[in-house]
Amino acid sequence: MTTMQPGKILIVDDDVDVLRAARLLLKRHFEQVDFEKNPQKIPYLVTNFDYDVILLDMNFTRDLSSGKEGFEWLDRILDIKPDTAVVLFTAYGDVEMAVRAIKSGAVDFVLKPWENEKLLATIQSAYNKRASKLDKPPAVHNTGNLIVGNSPAMQAVFDTVSRVAATDANVLILGENGTGKDMLARHIHQQSHRSGKPIVSVDLGAISETLFESELFGHVKGAFTDAREDRAGRFEEAAGGTIFLDEIGNISIPFQAKLLTVLQNRSVTKVGSNKSIPIDVRLICATNRNIQQQAAQQLFRQDLLYRINTIEIQLPPLRERREDIIPLAEHFLQLYREKYKRPVNSLHESLIPQLEKYEWPGNIRELQHAMERAVILSQGKSLQAKDVFVKNNTAQDQQMDTGYNLEEMERNIITQAMKKCNGNITEAAKELGLSRAALYRRLEKYNI
Ligand SMILES: Nc1ncnc2c1ncn2[C@@H]1O[C@H](COP(=O)(O)OP(=O)(O)OP(=O)(O)O)[C@@H](O)[C@H]1O
Numbered sequence: 001m002t003t004m005q006p007g008k009i010l011i012v013d014d015d016v017d018v019l020r021a022a023r024l025l026l027k028r029h030f031e032q033v034d035f036e037k038n039p040q041k042i043p044y045l046v047t048n049f050d051y052d053v054i055l056l057d058m059n060f061t062r063d064l065s066s067g068k069e070g071f072e073w074l075d076r077i078l079d080i081k082p083d084t085a086v087v088l089f090t091a092y093g094d095v096e097m098a099v100r101a102i103k104s105g106a107v108d109f110v111l112k113p114w115e116n117e118k119l120l121a122t123i124q125s126a127y128n129k130r131a132s133k134l135d136k137p138p139a140v141h142n143t144g145n146l147i148v149g150n151s152p153a154m155q156a157v158f159d160t161v162s163r164v165a166a167t168d169a170n171v172l173i174l175g176e177n178g179t180g181k182d183m184l185a186r187h188i189h190q191q192s193h194r195s196g197k198p199i200v201s202v203d204l205g206a207i208s209e210t211l212f213e214s215e216l217f218g219h220v221k222g223a224f225t226d227a228r229e230d231r232a233g234r235f236e237e238a239a240g241g242t243i244f245l246d247e248i249g250n251i252s253i254p255f256q257a258k259l260l261t262v263l264q265n266r267s268v269t270k271v272g273s274n275k276s277i278p279i280d281v282r283l284i285c286a287t288n289r290n291i292q293q294q295a296a297q298q299l300f301r302q303d304l305l306y307r308i309n310t311i312e313i314q315l316p317p318l319r320e321r322r323e324d325i326i327p328l329a330e331h332f333l334q335l336y337r338e339k340y341k342r343p344v345n346s347l348h349e350s351l352i353p354q355l356e357k358y359e360w361p362g363n364i365r366e367l368q369h370a371m372e373r374a375v376i377l378s379q380g381k382s383l384q385a386k387d388v389f390v391k392n393n394t395a396q397d398q399q400m401d402t403g404y405n406l407e408e409m410e411r412n413i414i415t416q417a418m419k420k421c422n423g424n425i426t427e428a429a430k431e432l433g434l435s436r437a438a439l440y441r442r443l444e445k446y447n448i
Pocket of ligand 1: 146147148149175176177178179180181182183184246288328331364365368434435438
């Protein structure tokens with residue numbers, strides 16, 4: 001995210017280090033970022049400068065723990081300029097207080113120590129809220145790389161990531177389809193000292209058994225009929241960077257053994273060669289399967305599991321972090337309104353409870369696709385339920401009313417998509433927001 005966006009931001013905190021760090025980050029993204037150490041100056045600043053967003057500390061040194069002073073300043077700001085978007089800065093553990101502050105008129109809060117992307121996303125969304133109230137154009141930005149996550153579950157994930165990203169520890173990301181495993185892997189890579197080198201992503205679920213070795217480890221000319229020249233494998237391509245092995249739970253036992261050898265020896269041998277090449281990669285794996293159970297049933301090698309799961313990160317499904325639904329919906333709304341140049345700029349208030357209530361079996365990917373479609377279909381400035389929950393999607397409607405069994409729902413939705421696309425896997429996968437490999441697995445699972 002490097003584009004400069006409109007937005008006048010004021011940061012008020014009595015900790016100079018916090019001010020400096022927050023300003024350094026925000027000024028790379030917003031047109032004006034001011035800061036103030038002394039809260040007494042707030043009335044003057046708010047009266048004389050038209051700030052869009054004020055990032056306000058809850059606990060000034062006069063009153064370290066109750067946040068009382070923060071509340072007083074929040075009231076003062078809103079008295080002077082009621083449409084100012086105030087975001088509170090608060091220490092971990094003070095979430096209850098922050099929730100109370102939101103009830104008193106703050107638009108959001110950010111926990112200290114903060115995640116840069118989270119802070120940016122929050123300020124961004126606060127700015128857009130104010131812009132939509134005042135009918136100003138929302139910020140032009142490239143949100144594609146932003147990870148949105150206000151829920152305690154995602155905060156815990158960010159916390160773990162901030163501690164492990166810089167290490168070379170192997171990370172295993174667990175979570176249902178569409179929960180953001182791929183995105184998180186990229187984020188870890190970006191936060192690591194390897195970020196200047198490539199991250200190479202391999203969907204192990206989509207590689208056929210015959211190609212597994214040559215794809216991962218490479219081959220030499222003449223190794224098999226089609227091998228017309230030497231080819232580097234994915235491990236070699238990732239040299240100095242990160243290799244992301246997605247759907248690790250899908251590989252067969254013989255290939256698990258081969259992968260284990262590579263990880264133990266930290267070297268690969270190309271197909272058709274007997275020379276081993278040392279590898280320097282950080283390993284991140286992901287799966288949507290219950291890999292511990294697979295190991296217990298001897299479907300996954302325990303020793304390989306020990307190798308790959310030095311750090312395990314569980315991404316909860318969206319239905320277990322409903323606090324994230326609206327921020328994500330707003331995030332995608334902004335992304336697609338810009339992409340498709342549509343006038344829509346807010347979620348209608350009647351849509352909000354519906355979005356929050358829905359189970360989102362396809363998780364964030366499903367929400368993203370629903371928002372993309374809705375932005376394209378929308379006619380007014382405010383997105384309605386009929387745009388998001390389109391009529392022909394009867395399984396969705398039924399689920400909204402009755403709370404269907406998730407697997408049954410997934411089966412129904414896939415069956416419908418396959419019918420609609422006359423059995424065309426590529427089109428149905430697109431419609432469902434799944435990769436072809438992910439759709440194949442489901443067709444197999446549900447025997448469709
Ligand atoms: N926290 C988030 N904030 C913003 N966008 C997100 C977030 N999590 C996921 N997304 C978006 O949702 C989509 C699905 O995410 P991603 O591909 O990372 O999921 P996944 O768990 O790897 O899915 P699968 O298991 O099907 O491969 C992507 O377009 C991604 O950009």
